[in-house]
Amino acid sequence: MNALNFDPGICAKCETYDCLMKCQYMDFDLESAREERWKLIRGEDTRILNDCVTCYACEEYCPYNNHPFYLIVERQEEKGIHPVPKPIEKSQIKAMAPKGVIAPMKVKEPVINMCYFPMMLGTIRGKLFEGASAIVGSDIFCNLMYLHFARNSVIKERLPKMIENIQKNYLEPSGVKELICYHDECYGTYTSWAPAFGIEVPFKPIHLFEYLYNRLSELKSEIKPLNLKVAYQRPCSNRLSPEIDHFVDDIFGLIGVERVNRKYDHENALCCGGVFEAQQRFDLMEKNQTLNVDDMKENGATHCVFNCPFCFWTLSDLVSQKGMTPIMMSDLCHQALGE
Ligand code: SF4
């Protein structure tokens, strides 16, 4: 049930092994990348199983969309590997379980899926989200974060019910077909993870950035250019939808913001460090956060823009200490509209 759509035949023809050759957290030459990838495919022990920090990036690196990272997570779970210490894993899985309290409710378009971030509901306001309905909570939580815990089974068990909750309780009774995903994690769940495991998604997911770009275009005459130099903290789950990245530049173009050209952006983006903290890889967390934030500062950023609330909470202290302003993308857009 819910077998991963991974094709070893594609790897057999692959000449680059980009999934491992581009990995920022493990070093391989072409021969060792080939050897270790095939050990993984055959279900044998490989250092990938313990050394992968679950940054999601190889899902983007594979030019054939063959889901190399999802296979790592499958094998980690099969072999009983726990990247996050078991007591933390257990408490998170319990605390974020569905509560079963959802009831049908009429919603109006645009419907914004706030995942499990009720504390972010205040951003759904003003002209940017005029007339919008926001939905939120444990009963619509995508659960994709359990990839970092190598617990794909939790996602497989919970996600179909979450999709049904969204469709049957909100969208279908209201005649709505599109769902705006505030968090990259939800968008990646519906456009990458669910199809990879053969799970049907009955609604059309729209990434927040696409929504913001379209809405700002409608409100173009009301935008006051911000004239800022901004560093973008790309979240790990955006690796599941790299085709969205151009919307960052498109939005910045509309609101008069320059995306600073820096080393740790685009394909070289670094994890915010939150996952390393959960995995108790504290040295790696400190090293990466320092490299990342220094890179923002040295390249002239006055602000750091986030889309993932978890990245914001993890990195904003350090960003502030370096004299930059941390801000969520939606709030930056509000500012450009004078809201
Ligand atoms: S997963 Fe993708 S990049 Fe990696 S070996 Fe297979 S085809 Fe190549």
Ligand code: SF4
């Ligand atoms: S998820 Fe990240 S750390 Fe793990 S193999 Fe892929 S690129 Fe490397």
